[in-house]
Amino acid sequence: MSADAANEALKRTPLYDLHVELGAKMVPFAGYEMPVQYQLGILKEHQHTRARAGLFDVSHMGQAKLVGADHQTTAAALEALVPADILNLKPGMQRYTQLLNPQGGIVDDLMVARPADPAEDGTLFLVVNASRKEVDYEYISAHLPDTVRLEPQPDRALLALQGPEAAATLSKHSPEAVTLGFMGVRRVPVGPFECHVSRSGYTGEDGFEISVAADQAVDLARLLLAEEAVQPIGLGARDSLRLEAGLCLYGHELDEMISPVEAGLAWSIQKRRREGGGFPGAERIQKELREGPARLRVGIKPEGRAPARDGTEILEPSGARIGIITSGGFGPTVNGPIAMGYVESSFAKPGTAVQLMVRGKPQPAHIVQLPFVPHRYLRKA
Numbered sequence: 001m002s003a004d005a006a007n008e009a010l011k012r013t014p015l016y017d018l019h020v021e022l023g024a025k026m027v028p029f030a031g032y033e034m035p036v037q038y039q040l041g042i043l044k045e046h047q048h049t050r051a052r053a054g055l056f057d058v059s060h061m062g063q064a065k066l067v068g069a070d071h072q073t074t075a076a077a078l079e080a081l082v083p084a085d086i087l088n089l090k091p092g093m094q095r096y097t098q099l100l101n102p103q104g105g106i107v108d109d110l111m112v113a114r115p116a117d118p119a120e121d122g123t124l125f126l127v128v129n130a131s132r133k134e135v136d137y138e139y140i141s142a143h144l145p146d147t148v149r150l151e152p153q154p155d156r157a158l159l160a161l162q163g164p165e166a167a168a169t170l171s172k173h174s175p176e177a178v179t180l181g182f183m184g185v186r187r188v189p190v191g192p193f194e195c196h197v198s199r200s201g202y203t204g205e206d207g208f209e210i211s212v213a214a215d216q217a218v219d220l221a222r223l224l225l226a227e228e229a230v231q232p233i234g235l236g237a238r239d240s241l242r243l244e245a246g247l248c249l250y251g252h253e254l255d256e257m258i259s260p261v262e263a264g265l266a267w268s269i270q271k272r273r274r275e276g277g278g279f280p281g282a283e284r285i286q287k288e289l290r291e292g293p294a295r296l297r298v299g300i301k302p303e304g305r306a307p308a309r310d311g312t313e314i315l316e317p318s319g320a321r322i323g324i325i326t327s328g329g330f331g332p333t334v335n336g337p338i339a340m341g342y343v344e345s346s347f348a349k350p351g352t353a354v355q356l357m358v359r360g361k362p363q364p365a366h367i368v369q370l371p372f373v374p375h376r377y378l379r380k381a
Contacts, residue, residue, distance in 0.1 A: 084097035274286065
């Protein structure tokens with residue numbers, strides 16, 4: 001297949017023409033043509049999001065509804081596939097969880113929201129990863145009872161407004177949205193547009209994810225970009241921001257062999273589910289919760305200036321292999337190289353000295369506590 005033919009096969013989000021207009025460098029990502037950076041460049045986009053507010057196009061993500069007769073019915077259907085307590089999820093809140101396979105490995109990680117409106121009782125909103133959405137939809141649909149149906153929402157776009165000035169900016173166009181606390185969700189107007197807004201995001205900063213009709217996405221983006229505090233931000237800075245925040249990326253920290261406990265996500269499994277099980281791979285996961293897993297996701301700080309990329313081997317000081325880097329690069333806020341990876345549990349304690357095999361040479365590093373940059377989520381509105 002020629003390069004032109006390959007590019008033709010790529011999908012485009014509703015904001016594609018706006019990205020081009022704004023001078024974005026477009027790259028293939030998860031089957032889409034996506035902006036990796038704009039004219040500011042990755043470093044300045046990263047710094048701008050940490051200091052002010054960045055606008056991200058995440059419309060490539062999968063949005064779907066799970067619909068049943070009532071919340072109990074729909075929650076029970078989803079709890080058969082995820083380890084989170086969905087039954088006790090309050091109206092107007094969302095929860096992070098993972099789709100699991102029978103071995104307890106992660107098919108995908110996702111957000112699950114329960115609408116605040118009683119008229120939508122029995123509906124859950126799902127946001128899944130772009131690279132996994134077709135796999136997810138097929139997997140979920142194949143395991144649903146006849147009383148619950150999955151409804152993908154391809155006519156929706158998704159924008160993320162992130163950073164310390166995100167709330168002040170959004171308040172000008174949606175006073176209702178900024179009353180949300182962290183992980184709160186509500187259907188509210190943003191300017192003239194009816195949106196589904198959550199106070200969440202994947203940068204470690206306070207911020208919002210805004211679902212809007214695809215044919216209104218460009219106008220909503222222009223409305224927010226007209227604010228002096230807001231700059232468009234591409235995938236390059238999105239990745240460095242989430243790495244500094246110590247957040248997992250599917251296909252790197254997460255895959256169908258890795259369990260939520262190994263990934264450091266045991267916090268996302270509530271007490272009722274830990275004790276009661278009833279989800280795929282429960283026996284493995286409950287054992288890991290009791291006894292600890294054989295490997296753990298950790299933060300790693302190289303001691304030099306050379307970054308360690310994914311696939312880099314992690315060695316103990318004697319030279320024996322103990323793990324592998326899953327994400328690595330330069331942390332602009334940290335002003336140095338940072339990485340995440342998996343190591344044997346006995347080497348997972350912060351402060352442990354390790355070596356990274358970079359370009360065939362062992363480089364000193366040590367295990368550190370995640371995140372690299374403290375989270376600044378707003379816990380209470």
